[in-house]
Amino acid sequence: MVLFKRKILNNGLRVLVHEDYSTPLAAINVAFDVGSRDEHPEKTGFAHLFEHLMFAGSLHVEDYDEPLQKAGGDNNAYTTNDYTTFYESLPAQNIETALWLESDRMLSLNVNKKSLEVQRKVVVEEFKETCLSEPYGDVWHHLSALMYEVHPYRWPVIGLVPVHIEKATLADVRQFYQQWYTPRNAVLSICGPVPAEEAFLLAEKWFGEIPAGPELPVRVYPKEPEQTAHRQKVVHAPNAPVPAVFLAFRMPGRLDPNFYPIDTITDVLAEGRSSRLYQRLMKEQQLFSQIDAYVTATTDPGMLVIEGRPSEGVSPEAALAAIWKELEDLKAVPLAARELEKIKKRFESSIVYSEVSIMNKAQNLGLFELLCGAEYMNEEVGFYLAITPQDVQKAAQTYLRPENAVSLIYLPA
Numbered sequence: 001m002v003l004f005k006r007k008i009l010n011n012g013l014r015v016l017v018h019e020d021y022s023t024p025l026a027a028i029n030v031a032f033d034v035g036s037r038d039e040h041p042e043k044t045g046f047a048h049l050f051e052h053l054m055f056a057g058s059l060h061v062e063d064y065d066e067p068l069q070k071a072g073g074d075n076n077a078y079t080t081n082d083y084t085t086f087y088e089s090l091p092a093q094n095i096e097t098a099l100w101l102e103s104d105r106m107l108s109l110n111v112n113k114k115s116l117e118v119q120r121k122v123v124v125e126e127f128k129e130t131c132l133s134e135p136y137g138d139v140w141h142h143l144s145a146l147m148y149e150v151h152p153y154r155w156p157v158i159g160l161v162p163v164h165i166e167k168a169t170l171a172d173v174r175q176f177y178q179q180w181y182t183p184r185n186a187v188l189s190i191c192g193p194v195p196a197e198e199a200f201l202l203a204e205k206w207f208g209e210i211p212a213g214p215e216l217p218v219r220v221y222p223k224e225p226e227q228t229a230h231r232q233k234v235v236h237a238p239n240a241p242v243p244a245v246f247l248a249f250r251m252p253g254r255l256d257p258n259f260y261p262i263d264t265i266t267d268v269l270a271e272g273r274s275s276r277l278y279q280r281l282m283k284e285q286q287l288f289s290q291i292d293a294y295v296t297a298t299t300d301p302g303m304l305v306i307e308g309r310p311s312e313g314v315s316p317e318a319a320l321a322a323i324w325k326e327l328e329d330l331k332a333v334p335l336a337a338r339e340l341e342k343i344k345k346r347f348e349s350s351i352v353y354s355e356v357s358i359m360n361k362a363q364n365l366g367l368f369e370l371l372c373g374a375e376y377m378n379e380e381v382g383f384y385l386a387i388t389p390q391d392v393q394k395a396a397q398t399y400l401r402p403e404n405a406v407s408l409i410y411l412p413a
Helices: 046-053 065-070 092-107 113-133 139-147 170-180 196-207 259-270 276-284 316-332 337-354 358-371 376-385 389-399
Strands: 005-008 014-019 025-032 074-079 084-091 186-192 231-237 244-251 288-295 302-310 405-412
Touching: 005 196, 014 196, 014 358, 025 092, 025 358, 046 074, 046 084, 046 113, 046 170, 065 074, 065 092, 084 092, 084 358, 092 186, 092 196, 113 170, 139 231, 139 244, 139 302, 139 405, 186 196, 186 358, 244 316, 244 389, 259 276, 259 288, 259 302, 259 316, 259 337, 259 376, 259 389, 276 288, 276 302, 276 316, 302 316, 316 389, 316 405, 337 376, 337 389, 358 376
Parallel strands: 014 186, 231 405
Antiparallel strands: 005 014, 025 084, 025 186, 074 084, 244 302, 244 405, 288 302
């Protein structure tokens, strides 16, 4: 269990502090409630662009990395469909360096012609490198378009096409920054050997005078219509060294009670060498050289994805048929109590291990605070541990259906 204290500044910034005296380091995390789902369909990739622009300098900081490195720290950031987060780790006695840097770019980022042109080139090059040149790099473009028709999850985080970033105007980018990267739309998490009251004073010192920003719009995302038939796409990819198959199912959003048994199904299928897909399809039948299963864990209804590389001589159709057989077995017979208990033990171990890291705790506090309140991160463990074999079977029967699925096949061109 992660204990924390919360304070909301007058400008709306939520500050969460977890005291941890087992380490000399402190972790700072700033999570903004904006992701790719908040973009205009013809102006995608903006949230990811800001992941880069936020390091381009601000009112009092020309180079973001240099002062942090001098303070013995490091930093990074990532963007998702639902939120964007920036984080630093550094010796606790230098915590104000990180707070100063984060507050300065929240106050006044250098969104100018020069910084936009530099980061525009970086992002477009990243798009070409990771999506167009890498084998299977455009998988999320294809899967998202197959699964979603109206919801903004239908484009990937990096953006739909490079031209949206290439044509982004300075006015477009400034408006996006002023709308979303504000105190009232952010959560600041501080974890480490820092007394909570001291951390709150520091947060007030560095962030308290930043204007709250405009009122946040009421966000109503289009509800995806129910899927009634299986959808499939075959991609002939010149950079695909071997065939690959992807099978994805629409699943509930992060706060739906059915999320937890569906997430557990991915552990049954592909977590570790004792998992079903590894044991049966890779080891025994040798139909795959690689196979995995995971969930996207998005706020709105997301995807359970099974992906694999068929072994040489195994057709994609045969590979998909073998996966479907395993899913039918999962629907037909409840899990043995022992199999589920083993998965729960592994889950408990992973939770304990993750809570050793102050950075994991800082990021999870921010994520859950945006989701529905940071208290939820301590409650969620109980939801997983309460799952029964019948819960897993029912979830499999409800969601692992052909008419609720899309399949994607890559073939070397």
